[in-house]
Amino acid sequence: MSLQDWYPLALSRDIAAGTSAGTRVLGEEFVVWRDSKGAVHAWDDRCPHRGMKMSFGFVRGDHIACLYHGWQYDTAGQCQYIPAHPDLEVPQTIKIPRFATIEAGGMIWGCFNGEDSATPPAPDLPSEITPLRSIFADCPAPLMVAQIAKTTFGETTPDVAAKTDRIVDITLGDIKLIAGVQAIADGESALHLVALGELDASKLKPLSLWAEQLRRDAEAVAKASATTEIAA
Amino acid sequence: MAEGSKGVKRERVIFTFSGRIVPDSFVAFARHRAAKLDLPLAVLASDDSSVAVAVDGQVDLVDAFDMACSLGPHDCIVLDVERSPAPAALFESRNERTGQ
Numbered sequence: 001m002s003l004q005d006w007y008p009l010a011l012s013r014d015i016a017a018g019t020s021a022g023t024r025v026l027g028e029e030f031v032v033w034r035d036s037k038g039a040v041h042a043w044d045d046r047c048p049h050r051g052m053k054m055s056f057g058f059v060r061g062d063h064i065a066c067l068y069h070g071w072q073y074d075t076a077g078q079c080q081y082i083p084a085h086p087d088l089e090v091p092q093t094i095k096i097p098r099f100a101t102i103e104a105g106g107m108i109w110g111c112f113n114g115e116d117s118a119t120p121p122a123p124d125l126p127s128e129i130t131p132l133r134s135i136f137a138d139c140p141a142p143l144m145v146a147q148i149a150k151t152t153f154g155e156t157t158p159d160v161a162a163k164t165d166r167i168v169d170i171t172l173g174d175i176k177l178i179a180g181v182q183a184i185a186d187g188e189s190a191l192h193l194v195a196l197g198e199l200d201a202s203k204l205k206p207l208s209l210w211a212e213q214l215r216r217d218a219e220a221v222a223k224a225s226a227t228t229e230i231a232a
Numbered sequence: 233m234a235e236g237s238k239g240v241k242r243e244r245v246i247f248t249f250s251g252r253i254v255p256d257s258f259v260a261f262a263r264h265r266a267a268k269l270d271l272p273l274a275v276l277a278s279d280d281s282s283v284a285v286a287v288d289g290q291v292d293l294v295d296a297f298d299m300a301c302s303l304g305p306h307d308c309i310v311l312d313v314e315r316s317p318a319p320a321a322l323f324e325s326r327n328e329r330t331g332q
Contacts (some may be wrong), residue, residue, distance in 0.1 A: 087240055088292050094268075
């Protein structure tokens with residue numbers, strides 16, 4: 001796998017304790033789940049038994065169980081129990097590859113360098129944030145980022161500063177946002193948006209509507225670009 | 233059939249898979265499946281009509297190995313499977329833990 005460094009996967013708020021969600025980074029599929037103690041895990045989204053997505057499974061306490069045949073995996077990714085063979089001492093070979101995770105800037109980040117590889121330093125992001133929302137768009141991540149400055153917030157033109165290809169600072173008048181940019185696949189992307197500091201509740205809805213407009217604008221540009229390519 | 237430390241039943245079995253066999257392909261397939269199931273495996277014989285292997289482990293895992301190898305790799309067709317007890321000495325002298 002050629003994924004390097006930290007990738008934003010979701011807003012921390014959106015993965016509650018005892019839940020799981022599937023996600024992708026550059027086409028690779030992962031399950032993100034949070035155990036009952038609040039720890040976040042990112043694994044290959046595939047049960048070694050029959051290949052079912054683990055993100056369809058159930059989190060119970062500190063393990064996640066596959067939806068298909070109920071194989072249960074502990075937080076180390078090791079299968080501990082197979083319901084159809086309750087007396088079986090499950091071999092250590094039945095294990096799901098897992099990856100490093102951290103939470104920074106109100107987002108869950110995954111590092112997919114490999115289970116035994118050293119993890120890079122965590123993204124330098126503030127802890128005092130207000131989570132806004134994630135938006136998912138059918139367009140490449142660079143196009144989505146380029147579109148941010150072109151989608152006005154009321155009368156305000158966003159001021160955009162890309163710190164990296166995965167962290168973008170956005171200023172909308174007196175509101176400062178951070179976007180975690182997730183390249184889901186070639187033509188799919190997500191922005192995980194948080195606001196710096198505490199945000200007045202009255203601003204949540206306008207910001208959410210702005211994010212939706214941003215998605216529509218970015219998808220329209222991507223569609224127009226694809227149409228032009230076909231015509232050419 | 234013997235019982236392990238936690239009362240889990242274990243067995244040592246010789247499987248003879250017969251049919252249209254590509255020996256290298258089938259043996260590699262069997263080694264891979266045995267490794268997945270953490271079963272020690274000994275290859276006893278192989279030609280283009282049959283492969284004989286012995287495995288030692290928990291009954292459920294040995295059964296899983298049986299089922300996996302009954303399907304075989306894509307270039308082999310298994311028509312018959314014979315199963316017989318394997319002597320302990322077989323593993324003492326020829327034991328090989330696959331995948332390591």
